[in-house]
Amino acid sequence: MEGSCKALIIVSIVAHLIVVANGENATLILLINQTCKQTNNYDLCVTTLNSDPKTGNAKDMRDLATIMVSHVDDEASKTRDHISGLLKNRTIDKPTKKLLKACIDRYNIIIINWLKEVREGLSYRDYGFARDSMAAVPTNVELCERSFEAPIKSPISADSKAMDDLSNVAYDIVFYMFTHPSPPL
Template sequence: MPHFKPLTISFYLQALLLIMISIPATIHCRTFLPNSGKLIETTCKNTPNYNVCFQSLKASPGGSGADVTGLAQIMVRVMKAKANDALNVIHELQKVKIGLGTEQRRALSSCADKYRAILIGDIPQATEALQKGDPKFAEDGANDAANEATYCESEFSGKSLLTKQNNVMHDVAAVTGAIVRMLL
């Protein structure tokens, strides 16, 4: 039996060596993923607003592991969140009883319709089109949302009450459209 001890020790050492070699590879394999941040950077550089794109995708769960279609889907979800935010601001402004003139109330009502159109029409269109692999319709939905935000801004004669929300919505939708266009 003493004859087997060196052989057993040899097997244990080889197994230990293999484990030690494979642990660093497992720990660092994440850096070898195709989208460990590089795809986000590359994609965002090809959009009209790098900062909006990069910040939105980096802040979203799953962004660093997504392909271009996944990045587009994330941006559609960001569009939805921004449209809901804008609609909430509109509803709060509509509750104000003093300080809003007839023109501003009319503009707010029109903008509410535009943001509902984004939420009911454009977002579902873009989502479904990406799921079905039809990026042209997804791009149309994103572009329509950007246009709705621009139209909302133009509803106000003079100082808009929604400039911040409209600009954010427009920028997010334009970035989404640019990412979707990469799928064509």
């Protein structure tokens, strides 16, 4: 009898933990869904957030925005590293290298200044500051890409597209937070 009581208690505790875990998981799924609905690229938003283990600890939209900004930072660093590698390539002509040098400067500013300021704005709940800083990211990506004009073809178009898509998702989230100071979740 005593053994069956212990087993029943253990089963009850495990069942309770499963219910609590499923409830937390459902809340997180709803939070991700509601956040990503505020963007122009729902699929990229959901995929990016679901790929990050830190998302499991997110409590609100601000946490998800911070995670998305980290992904933008990673993508910017990857693009900057790609540009750096291209600058070492001896087969790339001087006019292209000149444009790439200007682009690497833009990416350094994105990483060192703009994304740092976005993080600060989010941490202090100054969503206007975060929005303004985040808006500079896709603008600088576009300026870099537009600097390549015929006959010079951009060797970083795919990087620019990925960076533009991701930074616009982050911008959309931060913009929503600015226009809705008390988001529902």
